[in-house]
Amino acid sequence: MTIRGLDSLVRKIDALGGNSKKALKTGIRQAIKQVQGDAKDLAPADEGRLQNSIQGTVEEKSDIIIGKVSTNVEYAAYVEFGTGQRGEGSPSPPKSPQNLNYRQDWAGMDAQPYLYPALQQNKVKIKQTLKEHLQKEIRKLGGR
Template sequence: MDDLERLMRQLQNSKSQVQFALEQGIHKAGLLVEGDAKRLCPVDTGRLRSSITTTKGYDGDNCVATVGTNVEYAPYVEFGTGQRGDPSVQHRQDWLGQPPQPYLRPALIDNTDNGNIEKVVQSELKKVLK
């Protein structure tokens, strides 16, 4: 094996390590947002809070973490309903409804604004880019 082949193999291994670290960092950042969303989530029976999960995957070439829930009433809690609902979302206006009790959006916004998401991803990348 010549030097060029060896170098190409090392670069490919490094690329794989960086990709894995990036995936890990994004997943850990998603788990951070998930934890805060669970902390902020209003609780009646606990079903909504326990349903909040993080999944990792790809959107085209971009690694992403998705934090969410499959509970059918989750949007009504997050955005409210009726006249009291979040004005950025169209609601029926023929009844007073319930006010929004956001938990997902604040969890993401807070972790973005305070740099926690970036710090978690950077920490994972630094492990392989020493």
């Protein structure tokens, strides 16, 4: 997800003595919690293993702050993208970048997306959350 003009705003806040990185990290952390909660709500529940494995993290790599909602359950991608003929034909999120093999010799299961829809339904809220945290940082600098 990109936010037009964010780089310029961050440079200006930092040039005035603000801490845009801290504001962004806090905002991203808050937004990730929302996406994580929605992904857990959307994930199909059998024994709850998949839902309970969904986690949110915020990390910094080369001055880029990355918010990630993920799971380490081995079958998570198959639930998100489906399997076999039914998975390939499912109206699912964009197909997996992990080159899942949709075997054609069995019916498989429909996609049951939970991560992608959680992100999509929060895009506006994520931007609003980041905006609020940056505005708070600007107010600390004496702006309104």
